[in-house]
Amino acid sequence: xxxxxxxxxxxxxxxxxxxxxxxxxxxxxxxxxxxxxxxxxxxxxxxxxxxxxxxxxxxxxxxxxxxxxxxxxxxxxxxxxxxxxxxxxxxxxxxxxxxxxxxxxxxxxxxxxxxxxxxxxxxxxxxxxxxxxxxxxxxxxxxxxxxxxxxxxxxxxxxxxxxxxxxxxxxxxxxxxxxxxxxxxxxxxxxxxxxxxxxxxxxxxxxxxxxxxxxxxxxxxxxxxxxxxxxxxxxxxxxxxxxxxxxxxxxxxxxxxxxxxxxxxxxxxxxxxxxxxxxxxxxxxxxxxxxxxxxxxxxxxxxxxxxxxxxxxxxxxxxxxxxxxxxxxxxxxxxxxxxxxxx
Amino acid sequence: xxxxxxxxxxxxxxxxxxxxxxxxxxxxxxxxxxxxxxxxxxxxxxxxxxxxxxxxxxxxxxxxxxxxxxxxxxxxxxxxxxxxxxxxxxxxxxxxxxxxxxxxxxxxxxxxxxxxxxxxxxxxxxxxxxxxxxxxxxxxxxxxxxxxxxxxxxxxxxxxxxxxxxxxxxxxxxxxxxxxxxxxxxxxxxxxxxxxxxxxxxxxxxxxxxxxxxxxxxxxxxxxxxxxxxxxxxxxxxxxxxxxxxxxxxxxxxxxxxxxxxxxxxxxxxxxxxxxxxxxxxxxxxxxxxxxxxxxxxxxxxxxxxxxxxxxxxxxxxxxxx
Amino acid sequence: xxxxxxxxxxxxxxxxxxxxxxxxxxxxxxxxxxxxxxxxxxxxxxxxxxxxxxxxxxxxxxxxxxxxxxxxxxxxxxxxxxxxxxxxxxxxxxxxxxxxxxxxxxxxxxxxxxxxxxxxxxxxxxxxxxxxxxxxxxxxxxxxxxxxxxxxxxxxxxxxxxxxxxxxxxxxxxxxxxxxxxxxxxxxxxxxxxxxxxxxxxxxxxxxxxxxxxxxxxxxxxxxxxxxxxxxxxxxxxxxxxxxxxxxxxxxxxxxxxxxxxxxxxxxxxxxxxxxxxxxxxxxxxxxxxxxxxxxxxxxxxxxxxxxxxxx
Numbered sequence: 001x002x003x004x005x006x007x008x009x010x011x012x013x014x015x016x017x018x019x020x021x022x023x024x025x026x027x028x029x030x031x032x033x034x035x036x037x038x039x040x041x042x043x044x045x046x047x048x049x050x051x052x053x054x055x056x057x058x059x060x061x062x063x064x065x066x067x068x069x070x071x072x073x074x075x076x077x078x079x080x081x082x083x084x085x086x087x088x089x090x091x092x093x094x095x096x097x098x099x100x101x102x103x104x105x106x107x108x109x110x111x112x113x114x115x116x117x118x119x120x121x122x123x124x125x126x127x128x129x130x131x132x133x134x135x136x137x138x139x140x141x142x143x144x145x146x147x148x149x150x151x152x153x154x155x156x157x158x159x160x161x162x163x164x165x166x167x168x169x170x171x172x173x174x175x176x177x178x179x180x181x182x183x184x185x186x187x188x189x190x191x192x193x194x195x196x197x198x199x200x201x202x203x204x205x206x207x208x209x210x211x212x213x214x215x216x217x218x219x220x221x222x223x224x225x226x227x228x229x230x231x232x233x234x235x236x237x238x239x240x241x242x243x244x245x246x247x248x249x250x251x252x253x254x255x256x257x258x259x260x261x262x263x264x265x266x267x268x269x270x271x272x273x274x275x276x277x278x279x280x281x282x283x284x285x286x287x288x289x290x291x292x293x294x295x296x297x298x299x300x301x302x303x304x305x306x307x308x309x310x311x312x313x314x315x316x317x318x319x320x321x322x323x324x325x326x327x328x329x330x331x332x333x334x335x336x337x338x339x340x341x342x343x
Numbered sequence: 344x345x346x347x348x349x350x351x352x353x354x355x356x357x358x359x360x361x362x363x364x365x366x367x368x369x370x371x372x373x374x375x376x377x378x379x380x381x382x383x384x385x386x387x388x389x390x391x392x393x394x395x396x397x398x399x400x401x402x403x404x405x406x407x408x409x410x411x412x413x414x415x416x417x418x419x420x421x422x423x424x425x426x427x428x429x430x431x432x433x434x435x436x437x438x439x440x441x442x443x444x445x446x447x448x449x450x451x452x453x454x455x456x457x458x459x460x461x462x463x464x465x466x467x468x469x470x471x472x473x474x475x476x477x478x479x480x481x482x483x484x485x486x487x488x489x490x491x492x493x494x495x496x497x498x499x500x501x502x503x504x505x506x507x508x509x510x511x512x513x514x515x516x517x518x519x520x521x522x523x524x525x526x527x528x529x530x531x532x533x534x535x536x537x538x539x540x541x542x543x544x545x546x547x548x549x550x551x552x553x554x555x556x557x558x559x560x561x562x563x564x565x566x567x568x569x570x571x572x573x574x575x576x577x578x579x580x581x582x583x584x585x586x587x588x589x590x591x592x593x594x595x596x597x598x599x600x601x602x603x604x605x606x607x608x609x610x611x612x613x614x615x616x617x618x619x620x621x622x623x624x625x626x627x628x629x630x631x632x633x634x635x636x637x638x639x640x641x642x643x644x645x646x647x648x649x650x651x652x653x654x655x656x657x658x659x660x661x662x663x664x665x
Numbered sequence: 666x667x668x669x670x671x672x673x674x675x676x677x678x679x680x681x682x683x684x685x686x687x688x689x690x691x692x693x694x695x696x697x698x699x700x701x702x703x704x705x706x707x708x709x710x711x712x713x714x715x716x717x718x719x720x721x722x723x724x725x726x727x728x729x730x731x732x733x734x735x736x737x738x739x740x741x742x743x744x745x746x747x748x749x750x751x752x753x754x755x756x757x758x759x760x761x762x763x764x765x766x767x768x769x770x771x772x773x774x775x776x777x778x779x780x781x782x783x784x785x786x787x788x789x790x791x792x793x794x795x796x797x798x799x800x801x802x803x804x805x806x807x808x809x810x811x812x813x814x815x816x817x818x819x820x821x822x823x824x825x826x827x828x829x830x831x832x833x834x835x836x837x838x839x840x841x842x843x844x845x846x847x848x849x850x851x852x853x854x855x856x857x858x859x860x861x862x863x864x865x866x867x868x869x870x871x872x873x874x875x876x877x878x879x880x881x882x883x884x885x886x887x888x889x890x891x892x893x894x895x896x897x898x899x900x901x902x903x904x905x906x907x908x909x910x911x912x913x914x915x916x917x918x919x920x921x922x923x924x925x926x927x928x929x930x931x932x933x934x935x936x937x938x939x940x941x942x943x944x945x946x947x948x949x950x951x952x953x954x955x956x957x958x959x960x961x962x963x964x965x966x967x968x969x970x971x972x973x974x975x976x977x
Contacts, residue, residue, distance in 0.1 A: 043528035044499070144618075158619040159391075188390035188555060190616045193599035197615055215528055218558075218601030222608035245605050259529040260603040261558045271562045273533030275686045277498050293686050300679035326675060403875050432877030445868035449890050459876035509872065 004072075005176050005209055006032040006055070011069035013047070013054050020282040024050045026233035027069075032177060037203055037210040039220035039241075041256065042230035045278060048213050051230075052179050054079070056094060057086040074176065092122040095170035099182040101162035105154040111165045112150025119172045137168045140205060141198055160191035164198070171206065181213045192219075199223060218260050221245060226315065229253050232278050232289035235308070239316030247335075249311060250318040251294045254336045288321070296322060296334065350417060351378035352549050353402065353517055358411035360397050367624045371397040373573030374411070376650075379517065384543065384550040386564035386581065388557050388596070390620050394573040395553045399519045402551060403437055404428070415517075433463065436510035440522035442502035446494040453490035456480065456508045463513075479508040483538060500531035504538065511542065517549045524559055536563050558600045561585055566656075569593045572623050572631040575650060579657035589653060589664040592632050630662070638663055704894075707970035714966020717959035724956060728778055731771030739764060739772040740924045748942050757948050761938060766931075770948055773926035776838060778956070780927070781907045784845035789900055791846065792853025793892070797884040799854065800861030811858070814851045822848040830919050838921055841914065845907060856899060860892040894971055901964035905957035912953055928953050 013025035025047040032038050042048045053059045055071045057078060071078045073094065078086060090096075098104050106114055115137070116130040123130070131150075138146035143164050154162055163183065170178055180199070184192040199210065200223055212220055220227060220241075227244040229237045229252060237250035248254055258272035276293040279285055285292065291301035300321050309323045310316070321327055322334045360372040371394040379385050389395045400406045402413060404420055413420045415431065423431060439445035446455055453476045459465075466472040477487055483504040494502055503523060510518050520539070524532040540563055542548060554560050560567060561581055568578040569592065577590040588594055595614040602608055616635045621627070627634065633643040642662050650660045709715055732739065735756070743763035751758045757766035799810040829844040864870065865888060873883050908928070914920040915929025916936075923930060928949045935945035 043530060160619050188620070189557070189596055189599040190390060191619065192601075193613065193615050194617075196601065197613075216601070217529070217603035221601060221603045221605045241605055245603065255530055257603050259533050261561060262602065271533040271536050271559075273537055274530035275534070277500060277531070291683070295685055297683040297686070298679065299681050299683065300675065302683070303679070304673075324673070326673070327680060330680065405871065405874065429877055432875060435875075437872065437875045439868040439872065441868055445872055447869045447887055447891070458873060458878070462873075462876055462878050462882060506872070509876070513876065 003033050004031050005034045005074060007072040008055060009070045011051060011054065011071065012067040013050055013065050014067050015065055023233055023281045023284055025054065026284070028235055030228050030235060030238070032209050032211055034176070035207055035209055036226065037212065037224045039212045039214065039224035039227040040230060041214055041217060041220060041227060043215050043278060046230045047233040048230050049181055052181060052211065052213055056090060056096060056179065091118055092173045093175050094177050095173070095175040096179040096181065097166050097170045097183050099186050101166040102154060104166055105162060107154050110151050110153060111157065115165070115169050115172055118169050122173050133172060137172045141168050159187055160194060163187060163195055171208065174206065175208055177209045177211060179211045179213065184219060196223065217256050229256065232284060233281055234289065234319065236290065236320070237318040239313060243313045243316045249323050250320045251296050252290050349380060352381045352416065353379040354414040356412040356414065358398065358401060358413060359409045360401050360406055361409040364624055369624045370573050370626060371623060372401065375575055377568060377575065379549050379551060381516065381549055382543065382547045384552055384564045386560035386567040387551060387553045387570060388555065388560060388567060389570035390555055392620055392623060393570040394623070395570050396521055399521050399551060399553050402519055403435060404431065433513040434515050435517045435519065436513050436515040438506050438510055438518060438520045438523045441526055442499040442506065445506050446502055448494055451491050451493055452505050455505060456512055458509060459512045479512055482511060482542070483508045499527050500534060503527060503535055507538065515548065517551065519551045519553070521553045522555065525554060525556060532559060539563060557596050569596065572620065572626060574631060574660065576632065576661070577659045583657050590659050590661050591636050591638055704970045708966050711966040711969060713962050717962035720955065720959045721963065724774065725778065728771050728774040732768045735765065735767060737765035737768045739769045739926055750944060758944055760934065760945055766945060766948060769926045769931060770952060773928050773931050773949065774952060776921060776925065776927040777908055777911055777929070780838060780841055780911045781904050784842045784849065784907050785900060785904050787842065788846040788849030789853045792850035793857045793889050795850065796854035796857030797861055797889050800858040801865055801880060801884050801888060814854060818851050826914065826919060841911065841920060845910065856896060857892050860895060861888045864888055864891050898964050898968040898971060901960055901967055905960040908953060908956055
């Protein structure tokens, strides 16, 4: 049994619109190990959600939007699977939690019933056994008064509780991979802290690998083992959490980290911001997609897009010319704190 | 930083805003007093349902208060004459949370920006109107080519800037910012905050900056008020809130903000509040926060603490803080 | 990949820095679209709807220019040529008074379409304003208007019709339009009010309020235009029912009076001799059928084109 549960290779996804093809995902490769927590961080429109939805077969297939690549789940390419086979995987071996639990839950059904139905769909057990299973999962996610709350309808629960219910539904079949798409964005800060704590505790209590998709570097900091940073449909930097947070090498990762205000330091006058906005993926630039917003951009950056360049640490890599051996040989390594200007 | 000298631009005196709902009276704002001076930013922070947006709408004359007074330049805004009301709409403007809902999808950006000028007939000719639109778009970092475009062609951050330009067109003295950045990407949030700060410097604007997120208001706020269930529980200079906050709720809010550094995160002491914000309908007796407060004692459950000064400019509503 | 990278060769100025990025946003690269352009693009893909629109255009051209294509007029009797089947002189034949049916069909179509369009648009505009006011102000005014509509809608519209005809005297086109309008605005008002209730909660309406916009400004410039996109389907779909209604009223003798033709009038007149001269009956029937069908299909196409869920 290989250690890798999900291996996505060179995924290309485009959407046809009347204004042209939107190249939403441009050659994205990533993998998830068993029991591991992986973060995919990027701003809206960077392709992070499209990537995950494609892997889960949730994008409409009719449009022929997947233009290339593989997504090997347990060695099996899910992109080639017929719809019926995918349905068997979803909610069972792969599951997902969304940003807004309210639209996800059925408003006319008791939440406990929704959880047991999910289990019954994939397991030939009695309703009684399914209910017991649901109770145990609700205890696992520390929902207060699980017996009573199971009998409630979604609108009778608070936002935090609904999010817990959705997590319970996602976990009841003990999936190999759980995708979490911005699970805390719609929640209040104190509830967000509860959910982050909960997901951290789940890492220890279950066998499930978690893929956390978010735009907030702060949310992933305390949670993930490895991190991918996406920008304009590409993965621009990847590596262990330690390397990514302490020795990041891509200017976009720096920008993301600097945009999160530090509460433990004295304030600076201006917040660090990344100027401009992401490129329109109908006509992505020929060179590096971040060049137009990058403080370190060179002539080379607009001429040619950089490949993913492996760095010193195992698994750490960045798609940036600043990391190219030739550049490093001439000018030395560039760090997040910046360095003397080249001239 | 607080400039307590001089008469305040806006003064809220024990403002109460109630709504009748099935099952009781929803006390959205339950006796809030607050001042904002010219050129000052007051951050109003709290979780959803704490009444911060209702308070903002009360200031904008969109929702009448059930009690208390809102004074602008010393005059009660709910006693205004028709002419004064009209003048008031030009002095107090609003920036909205949802960049998708705040622009009319059928109007081009130029018309949206000029709407206030059109309503008040502030321009003498079409040329002047066009020049003014350009000036406003430039002020917020957009350019002439954007004026004839429709909102759906813009990103969230750009739409938010259009909203800011629309507010600026009235040359206001106070802008109520209702969660203006919470729907934006992090890198864009910083752009908008920096833009608001720059405009404040250039025009001497005052902001009432409403948000649920303590992390972003620090850079823009001179003072911060923390609200919980219709009441201000702590108010102090911005730095005091971050470095020496005394109310358990404020401290919980601060500790709930994730920090983008795993080493700091692991060492940090976190206060995770249990449960949810209770409903503002039929509030319990005593301190509204007592149900979730890790330090609550018997006294907290019986009498509600009043806001009292514990240091110059630092007021707090808690029995326990010294 | 690995080999590629080591093979990269650099130009001497490759590592030279570019000027720092500017804070002002670049112009948008995508081509400009408007809401209606976008709708038109989707609509065009629906072939049935497009053909229907062409047919409607053709019908409109014909009711304007059709009567000019031959030398006959719609009221001159020619007893030397009664009940002639379609032939080279009288393309659609003649009726029992020797009047040219070709001319009468297009003249009648002019009246029918005029009534259909006016009797759809007039109540729509009235209904929109009343619905807009009702929805925007809410409160007792809203309750009053809505209850009034409930009561008025409870009375069958044919009763109004007969009453109005008695009051105004039946027969003229104006009376017919007024009569249909007086019963038609209520549905439009209800629909608009429902939409206004949704739209007025949106931030851009609040924004107009904080800018000091008066109520009429908000209703006319913000609320009603934003309901139009959704209402336009209903409006298109109601044209065929008005055409049918007009035909029906003429048929039972409440419509336009002869010799002024309308499709309903023609059908009624020909119905008496249907067995002997079926063409006199079938031709106007086909016209009514085609028009109703085309307007319905166009409405269908519009609904698809306007549905935000189906748009990319």
